[in-house]
Amino acid sequence: MTNFPEFPAGIHLLKRWQSGDAEAKNEMRALFDDTIAGHYDAKFSEPPPTDAVHTTASVHMLGLDIINDLYGVTSAQYYKTDPQRYARVNLMASSLLGVTKQYTTWAMYAFTCEAAGQLMMYPDKFPPGSDPDTPLINKDNWQSVIKTPDFDTGVPKIVNDKLRESQKLSGMQPLLQLTAPYSLAADIYGQEGLLADVLFDADHVMDMLKVLADKILAPWISHFMNEFPDGWVELSDASGSPFFIGPENCKNLAIKSIQYMVDGKPWADRVFDCNYRGDYVTQAKKKNRGSRRRGGDDSGATEKIDLLELTDLKYDVCQDFIMRLDSDEVPVSFYEEQAIARNVPLTTGIGSPRIDSNSIPDLDFAKQETKEMVDGFIAAIKNVCEEIGYPDEALNRQPWPSHVYFEDVNGRSEFDLVEIIVRAVNEQGAFTKNE
Numbered sequence: 001m002t003n004f005p006e007f008p009a010g011i012h013l014l015k016r017w018q019s020g021d022a023e024a025k026n027e028m029r030a031l032f033d034d035t036i037a038g039h040y041d042a043k044f045s046e047p048p049p050t051d052a053v054h055t056t057a058s059v060h061m062l063g064l065d066i067i068n069d070l071y072g073v074t075s076a077q078y079y080k081t082d083p084q085r086y087a088r089v090n091l092m093a094s095s096l097l098g099v100t101k102q103y104t105t106w107a108m109y110a111f112t113c114e115a116a117g118q119l120m121m122y123p124d125k126f127p128p129g130s131d132p133d134t135p136l137i138n139k140d141n142w143q144s145v146i147k148t149p150d151f152d153t154g155v156p157k158i159v160n161d162k163l164r165e166s167q168k169l170s171g172m173q174p175l176l177q178l179t180a181p182y183s184l185a186a187d188i189y190g191q192e193g194l195l196a197d198v199l200f201d202a203d204h205v206m207d208m209l210k211v212l213a214d215k216i217l218a219p220w221i222s223h224f225m226n227e228f229p230d231g232w233v234e235l236s237d238a239s240g241s242p243f244f245i246g247p248e249n250c251k252n253l254a255i256k257s258i259q260y261m262v263d264g265k266p267w268a269d270r271v272f273d274c275n276y277r278g279d280y281v282t283q284a285k286k287k288n289r290g291s292r293r294r295g296g297d298d299s300g301a302t303e304k305i306d307l308l309e310l311t312d313l314k315y316d317v318c319q320d321f322i323m324r325l326d327s328d329e330v331p332v333s334f335y336e337e338q339a340i341a342r343n344v345p346l347t348t349g350i351g352s353p354r355i356d357s358n359s360i361p362d363l364d365f366a367k368q369e370t371k372e373m374v375d376g377f378i379a380a381i382k383n384v385c386e387e388i389g390y391p392d393e394a395l396n397r398q399p400w401p402s403h404v405y406f407e408d409v410n411g412r413s414e415f416d417l418v419e420i421i422v423r424a425v426n427e428q429g430a431f432t433k434n435e
Helices: 009-018 022-036 060-071 075-080 083-097 108-116 154-170 181-189 191-200 202-227 247-262 279-283 307-316 332-342 363-388 415-428
Strands: 055-057 175-179 232-236 271-273 322-324 346-350 404-406
Touching (some): 022 060, 055 083, 055 415, 060 075, 060 083, 083 154, 108 175, 154 175, 154 202, 175 202, 181 247, 202 247, 247 307, 279 307, 307 332, 332 363, 363 415
Parallel strands (some): 232 271
16 A cells, blocks of 8 residues: 655655656555545545644645546536545645645535426536526526426436545534525526526516525435434525626525524524635626716715624624635735634635646746735634634534635646645644633
8 A cells, every 4th residue: 555645745745746757656556546446535534633734725626636537427427426435535735735634625506406306517628617608597496496306316426525535534514515596597507698687677687686595405405314313504605606797685684584594493503505706896886877967976876885884794694604716805904803702713715716736927026925914814724713612523423615725736736835834734733612
């Protein structure tokens, strides 16, 4: 059996494999042969530290890149067959990066709309997606087409099988990831048509979101909770972000539909959505489009929803931690203050474009910028942890994306930057709890 690749050996192996090194590919194949055979299972269950900042990563795309290159496994085979292999490959991909908290993910947007009945596309080497030319529903048929799936077959069963294997291997509580109502509508109705209706027929949009919640998402969550009483549900709603539909529509459609879905449910406190992007738009000036002849003033007026109100709204649908996504752009100090005020942990995202090897014109500059950025993140997270006394062993087993969170790592990521981030957290992340 090959030696387990402790940090930074694992990430150096990934870098050599990424460069096309034949010897590295042979080493990777031997490592993943042993991984799939179960030889490293004991390593995957090691808990995160309770006295240091964590690193977490969404690695399902990296897992696909690896298993496709080593074994020719296609996207459909990877995501929809052999849940034990899927769990082990993802856990090893995280381990190669050197992250300290496991977090199992999959192509969640695609899986949710596939379960709803949407026609899908499964490229061999890339994650699946809905067919944009064949939306499942339209303005005339949505009330009759949206139906409750069979949760004991198909995608829901595949997801539960993955979660069962991941929990057994990692010790982390199971986390069902689903698309929130607005983003589900965008995927099965069409982004452009939905945005047009948001502008001109918002009541129709809200009615549709409620039906998606009532017929698909809430029943799915209830079924999942019956099978996994210690489970959590992570909703994702990128299409419903203030950056895309504006803060008011985010409030009145995207977030309101989640509030509607969980209201009164026994599992309401175990459901969260933390990926609303673009908080900074609340601070932007909005021009008055009125005519100067009619006295219009284009000096600008602030959005009706400010940053604090948006934070309150986001907190309402994610009450266990505060998330600053990479694209939020608001200084991390704001989220640090909010986390302390609410007595919850802080998570800071590292976006995939920030570590995309194809998007970095000057690697030396990117390394310096990345180090300065992560130093600030670590200091903020440590301060929050010390102020609120977090974490402990029980909280560490909850499957949240924390504390420094790679939002997506894949085979085209710049592993030098990933190493800088993980190394900084390892070297600087220890803290003292304020009991």
